[in-house]
Structures are given as C-alpha cells and as structure tokens.
Amino acid sequence: MKKMNSMALVLLVVYGVMCSQILPAFSSIRLNNRPIIGILAQENRLRDPQPQGTSYIAASYVKYLEAAGARVVPIRINLTDAEYEKLFYSINGLLLPGGEVDLETSQYARIAKIFYNLAVKANDDSDYFPIWGICLGFEQLTVLTSGINVLTKTKTQGVGMPLSFTSDAMESRLFGFFPEDLMQALATEDITANYHEWSLSVQNYTANAKLMNFYKILSTNTDGKIEFISTMEAFKYPFYGMQWHPEKNAFEWVDKSGMSHSPSALKAAFYTADFFVNEAKKNFHYFEDEEDESKALIYNYCPVFKGQDSIFIQNYYFD
Ligand SMILES: *[C@@H]1O[C@H](CO)[C@@H](O)[C@H](O)[C@H]1NC(C)=O
Ligand SMILES: *[C@@H]1O[C@H](CO)[C@@H](O)[C@H](O)[C@H]1NC(C)=O
Numbered sequence: 064m065k066k067m068n069s070m071a072l073v074l075l076v077v078y079g080v081m082c083s084q085i086l087p088a089f090s091s092i093r094l095n096n097r098p099i100i101g102i103l104a105q106e107n108r109l110r111d112p113q114p115q116g117t118s119y120i121a122a123s124y125v126k127y128l129e130a131a132g133a134r135v136v137p138i139r140i141n142l143t144d145a146e147y148e149k150l151f152y153s154i155n156g157l158l159l160p161g162g163e164v165d166l167e168t169s170q171y172a173r174i175a176k177i178f179y180n181l182a183v184k185a186n187d188d189s190d191y192f193p194i195w196g197i198c199l200g201f202e203q204l205t206v207l208t209s210g211i212n213v214l215t216k217t218k219t220q221g222v223g224m225p226l227s228f229t230s231d232a233m234e235s236r237l238f239g240f241f242p243e244d245l246m247q248a249l250a251t252e253d254i255t256a257n258y259h260e261w262s263l264s265v266q267n268y269t270a271n272a273k274l275m276n277f278y279k280i281l282s283t284n285t286d287g288k289i290e291f292i293s294t295m296e297a298f299k300y301p302f303y304g305m306q307w308h309p310e311k312n313a314f315e316w317v318d319k320s321g322m323s324h325s326p327s328a329l330k331a332a333f334y335t336a337d338f339f340v341n342e343a344k345k346n347f348h349y350f351e352d353e354e355d356e357s358k359a360l361i362y363n364y365c366p367v368f369k370g371q372d373s374i375f376i377q378n379y380y381f382d
Pocket of ligand 2: 212263
C-alpha cells in the first residue's frame with residue numbers, strides 16, 4: 064500500500080476546492096432528518112464482573128450516534144430471522160460495534176450476516192442502507208464479504224496511532240469532506256484508539272479477490288511487523304469499516320494507553336459519526352407505527368455505570 068501523505072495533502076486542498084462546487088447539488092438531496100440506527104448487541108464479555116443481563120451494548124456507541132443527531136434502537140440477540148427482517152425495514156442504518164465474540168459462531172455473527180445480506184439486497188434495489196463496522200464490526204465485515212476468516216494476530220492492544228492514508232482516501236466518501244486540519248491530525252497524531260488482537264493484513268487483503276473487489280482501502284497501520292488495514296469503504300455499497308475506535312475518544316474514560324481525548328481526537332469522533340448519520344439520513348425505512356417505534360428505542364433501557372477503570376464506562380444490558 065502506497066503511503067503518500069504529503070501528496071495526499073496537496074490532493075486534499077485541490078479536492079476541497081472542487082467539493083465546494085459540488086456541495087449545492089449535494090444539499091438538494093432529499094434527507095430523512097429523523098434517522099434511527101440499529102446497534103447490534105452481543106453476548107457478555109467473560110471479563111465482565113457483574114453483567115445485568117445476558118447480552119450488552121457499550122453505551123459509548125449509543126452516545127456516539129446520538130451526539131450526531133440519530134436515535135438508536137438496540138438489536139437484541141436470539142430473535143428469529145423474521146423479527147430481524149422486520150427490524151431491518153424499520154431502521155435507517157446499522158452499527159456493528161467492537162467486542163470479543165466469535166466471528167462465525169456467535170449470535171453477533173449470525174445477526175450481522177442477516178442484516179448484511181438484507182443490506183446488500185436493499186442497496187442493489189436502490190434502497191440506500193449504510194453499515195458502519197467498528198473494530199470487531201470491521202472484522203465481521205471482512206468475514207461476511209469474503210466468506211472466510213483471513214484475519215491475523217497483531218500486537219495492537221491499547222495503542223493510539225496516526226493513520227497512514229492511501230492515495231484513495233482523499234477522494235473517498237468517508238474522508239472526502241473532512242476538514243484539512245482534521246486530516247492532518249489523523250495523519251500525524253496518535254488519535255486512533257486500537258484495541259484489537261486480530262487484523263486484516265494488507266497481504267491477505269491483496270490475496271483475496273472478494274475483499275479486493277469489494278473494499279477500497281483508505282488507511283493502513285502497522286504493529287511493527289504486519290501492515291494491516293485500518294479504514295476501508297466498499298466501492299459500490301455504503302459499507303464502512305474502521306479497525307480503530309472513534310467513539311472511545313469522546314465517551315470512554317478508562318485511563319489506559321491508546322486512549323486520547325485531545326481536541327483533534329474528539330473532532331475525529333464527531334466527524335466520523337456525522338458522516339455515518341448523514342448516510343443513514345438517505346434511508347427512508349420506518350416503523351409500522353409510533354408505538355412500535357417507541358417500544359424499540361434505546362430509551363426503554365438504562366445504562367449501568369461499570370466503574371472508571373472498566374473498559375466500558377457504561378453498558379446497556381438486555382434480557
Ligand atoms: C440465547 O440462546 C442461547 C442458546 O439457546 C442461550 O444460552 C442464551 O441464554 C440466550 N440469550 C438470550 C439473551 O436470550
Ligand atoms: C492470512 O490468512 C490466514 C487464514 O486464511 C491466516 O492464517 C494468516 O495468518 C494470514 N496471514 C497474514 C499475513 O495475514
């Protein structure tokens with residue numbers, strides 16, 4: 064993967080000028096200004112000392128989307144395929160959060176696959192439905208697209224890193240409209256929080272035709288030995304994956320290495336959320352009626368404070 068940071072910055076300036084001419088057309092697109100985004104729950108972590116339910120969603124993901132103007136619906140585990148399908152046609156986008164469950168045998172994997180297949184079909188039928196995979200969610204997307212697990216172990220637990228942007232990043236949908244100072248910060252400051260054991264190496268991505276044809280690589284990183292993909296977007300679908308955690312910058316407070324709350328780290332959090340919520344605004348699914356919608360929303364649940372030294376400061380528990 065080529066690293067062309069200074070070249071990229073020049074392109075960014077040029078592109079910024081171009082974009083200002085594209086904007087009027089863009090803003091005339093009809094938008095759904097009341098988007099509701101599903102966040103997938105998962106089986107509890109083994110290391111969670113006092114779970115108050117059999118599955119959970121870390122509250123940071125909920126706040127992350129709410130801060131950008133979306134409402135959230137939890138997608139609980141163990142429902143029937145038909146219930147997930149109904150939910151799919153009620154929501155405007157899906158966030159696959161980070162976590163620790165198995166990418167093939169967990170409920171998380173099962174449900175992600177149901178939504179992924181529905182989303183591919185919807186988008187093929189001009190029903191715009193975005194998916195945002197963070198960390199485990201990124202890894203899950205690679206398994207869903209390729210049909211196999213080609214991830215490899217990396218030393219990337221608790222490390223903040225700058226992104227090595229590819230030359231494609233500047234014309235990408237995801238980064239294309241980011242302000243220049245934020246792109247500069249992302250390229251030079253340790254503001255992307257990495258908490259993953261597994262990664263998609265550039266080598267394995269390049270060797271897998273399904274992944275190569277589906278995703279455009281926007282940034283890479285390395286653990287010193289293995290170069291891996293840190294941000295990607297699908298060529299033809301509004302599907303996005305980041306191996307790093309934008310939501311932690313603003314909403315997680317465990318005092319660990321890799322965590323940054325600097326002004327540019329916060330900007331990275333909010334600009335990524337803003338981008339995704341705007342993608343969800345292009346979808347027009349809706350709940351059958353207001354009662355259905357009210358019952359589904361996250362407001363029916365109370366997050367539990369897990370302590371300042373917990374990896375997730377608050378969790379939502381289900382069932
Ligand atoms: C989901 O199903 C599994 C297996 O049947 C069960 O062990 C687990 O407790 C269930 N979880 C929920 C949230 O219903
Ligand atoms: C490539 O994928 C295989 C699994 O198919 C995995 O065992 C291997 O570690 C990966 N290698 C790299 C360099 O990513």
